Amino acid sequence: MIDVIDLKKSFGKLEVLKGVNVKIEKGDIVCVIGPSGSGKSTFLRCLNCMEDPTGGQIIFHGVNIADMRVDINLHRRKIGMVFQQFNLFNNKTVIENIMLAPVHVGVSDLRNAKLHNFFLPLTNMFRKKKNKKSALEITQTKAQIKEEARKNALHLLERIGLSDKADVYPSTLSGGQKQRVAIARALAMNPDVILFDEPTSALDPEMVGEVLDLMRELAEDGMTMVVVTHEMGFAREVASRILFMDQGVILEEADPKSFFESPKHQRTQEFLSKVL
Amino acid sequence: MADIAIRWSKFWRSFWINEGYIRVFSEGLKNTLIIAVVGLIIGIVIGTLIAAVKVMPKYKILPRILDKILALYVGFFRGTPIVVQLLLAYFVIFPMVGINIGSINTCVLVFGLNSGAYISEMMRAGIQSVDPGQMEAGRALGMSYSVTMMKIIVPQAVKNILPTLGNEFIALIKETSVASFVAVVDLYKVFTEIGTSNYEYLIPYLFMAIIYIVLVMLITLGIKIMERRLQKSDRRN
Ligand SMILES: Nc1ncnc2c1ncn2[C@@H]1O[C@H](COP(=O)(O)OP(=O)(O)OP(=O)(O)O)[C@@H](O)[C@H]1O
Ligand SMILES: [Mg+2]
Numbered sequence: 001m002i003d004v005i006d007l008k009k010s011f012g013k014l015e016v017l018k019g020v021n022v023k024i025e026k027g028d029i030v031c032v033i034g035p036s037g038s039g040k041s042t043f044l045r046c047l048n049c050m051e052d053p054t055g056g057q058i059i060f061h062g063v064n065i066a067d068m069r070v071d072i073n074l075h076r077r078k079i080g081m082v083f084q085q086f087n088l089f090n091n092k093t094v095i096e097n098i099m100l101a102p103v104h105v106g107v108s109d110l111r112n113a114k115l116h117n118f119f120l121p122l123t124n125m126f127r128k129k130k131n132k133k134s135a136l137e138i139t140q141t142k143a144q145i146k147e148e149a150r151k152n153a154l155h156l157l158e159r160i161g162l163s164d165k166a167d168v169y170p171s172t173l174s175g176g177q178k179q180r181v182a183i184a185r186a187l188a189m190n191p192d193v194i195l196f197d198e199p200t201s202a203l204d205p206e207m208v209g210e211v212l213d214l215m216r217e218l219a220e221d222g223m224t225m226v227v228v229t230h231e232m233g234f235a236r237e238v239a240s241r242i243l244f245m246d247q248g249v250i251l252e253e254a255d256p257k258s259f260f261e262s263p264k265h266q267r268t269q270e271f272l273s274k275v276l
Numbered sequence: 277m278a279d280i281a282i283r284w285s286k287f288w289r290s291f292w293i294n295e296g297y298i299r300v301f302s303e304g305l306k307n308t309l310i311i312a313v314v315g316l317i318i319g320i321v322i323g324t325l326i327a328a329v330k331v332m333p334k335y336k337i338l339p340r341i342l343d344k345i346l347a348l349y350v351g352f353f354r355g356t357p358i359v360v361q362l363l364l365a366y367f368v369i370f371p372m373v374g375i376n377i378g379s380i381n382t383c384v385l386v387f388g389l390n391s392g393a394y395i396s397e398m399m400r401a402g403i404q405s406v407d408p409g410q411m412e413a414g415r416a417l418g419m420s421y422s423v424t425m426m427k428i429i430v431p432q433a434v435k436n437i438l439p440t441l442g443n444e445f446i447a448l449i450k451e452t453s454v455a456s457f458v459a460v461v462d463l464y465k466v467f468t469e470i471g472t473s474n475y476e477y478l479i480p481y482l483f484m485a486i487i488y489i490v491l492v493m494l495i496t497l498g499i500k501i502m503e504r505r506l507q508k509s510d511r512r513n
Binding site for chain 1: 407410412418419428431432
């Protein structure tokens with residue numbers, strides 16, 4: 001689904017990613033681990049071009065989204081992202097946080113379709129007969145789009161066990177609740193893949209479990225996930241593959257069992273002996 | 277003391293018996309408020325747009341050029357007194373290009389452009405005080421820079437700078453007293469006329485001062501109420 005080819009990223013003179021090659025297939029649960037500063041976050045943020053790569057390609061559904069000419073917003077709708085610091089919208093209630101992007105996308109698509117249809121007679125005058133375009137189908141009104149997004153959001157809230165928090169502001173939630181809402185917000189767009197950057201690192205220890213449990217459920221439901229994490233237990237148990245990053249390259253790539261039991265590289269062995 | 281009584285009766289005659297109060301409220305106060313309120317709204321719109329351009333990442337050529345132009349605009353309006361801007365617009369620029377939008381509209385426009393320059397600086401500080409994670413989250417969901425700006429960042433920025441915006445509104449209300457330079461009948465103009473009618477200025481001007489003070493107090497109160505309402509999102513419940 002995502003094909004990373006020779007990905008490079010520099011910040012000024014500092015070369016952070018030095019040619020990363022990875023294939024992420026549908027249903028994969030890829031855990032990225034490695035020492036601090038090795039480029040894990042940068043790698044993850046390149047996958048949806050939150051950082052623009054300075055070299056290489058990110059092929060998502062057959063399109064190189066690292067190319068500055070593609071409309072990245074269109075592709076980002078299908079790549080969810082969950083942040084270490086949650087980043088819930090402070091000025092929106094919990095349910096508004098979840099509904100915002102789906103409603104925005106639905107409404108702006110509707111507006112574009114209406115515009116297209118309105119100008120169609122005009123634009124078609126300049127097209128040859130066989131090239132003439134037809135009107136776009138409009139199936140939903142604005143109110144229906146909102147209603148559907150609300151239903152979907154309530155459904156997601158039920159799933160993460162926070163139905164009673166729908167109308168409160170994020171500042172009133174605990175860290176674990178915030179992160180679960182952030183995951184629900186990502187899910188609301190029906191993404192093909194979700195990227196997690198240390199989703200439990202900012203949490204108090206007693207809240208780590210609830211977030212990891214939710215992620216485990218997603219994994220069981222077949223969601224494709226790329227997770228940067230320091231939770232070795234989670235990686236070992238849930239991951240389908242482990243990437244070990246060090247100094248801007250993927251030093252080792254293996255299934256969890258062989259990765260944790262018989263790491264090949266000396267750097268990997270050193271790292272594991274420190275964290276396990 | 278007798279002196280005050282005479283002054284008062286003179287003022288009372290022109291203000292109440294000769295119905296000066298009608299002009300005070302239906303023209304003076306009205307025009308002052310129109311210029312200040314509409315000016316502020318225009319200022320907020322312009323200021324927000326300028327601030328949004330200013331905080332844009334600058335690796336494309338267009339934002340960089342825009343940035344330079346906007347810097348000129350802000351520099352001019354902050355660097356010259358508003359009277360000068362008003363006189364220039366009313367007596368030089370508009371006659372030169374041959375349009376006449378009337379003195380009140382000229383005032384509204386100039387006050388709007390002027391406060392836009394000031395508000396852009398406030399708004400930029402406000403935007404920069406919002407956690408960058410908010411923009412990241414919006415962009416990661418596939419919303420564009422401008423949509424995220426307007427739906428997420430600006431509302432939070434406005435909340436952060438509400439007291440400063442209130443001060444700008446207060447300053448604006450008081451500055452409108454220069455509108456009479458271009459023949460607008462504002463509070464200052466009406467009370468001067470009342471004073472001139474019988475050469476008694478002390479009480480009219482005191483009265484005018486009180487009206488300004490009441491206006492400012494009302495604005496201050498309004499801002500407080502708005503702040504309290506917006507703080508909803510900060511509070512646990
Ligand atoms: N925006 C930036 N500008 C300049 N340098 C950056 C930027 N972002 C990251 N870096 C640098 O890139 C290197 C890799 O950073 P990155 O955040 O990807 O590491 P990481 O593996 O995620 O580390 P950690 O485990 O601490 O999160 C670091 O040296 C960091 O200082
Ligand atoms: Mg990181």
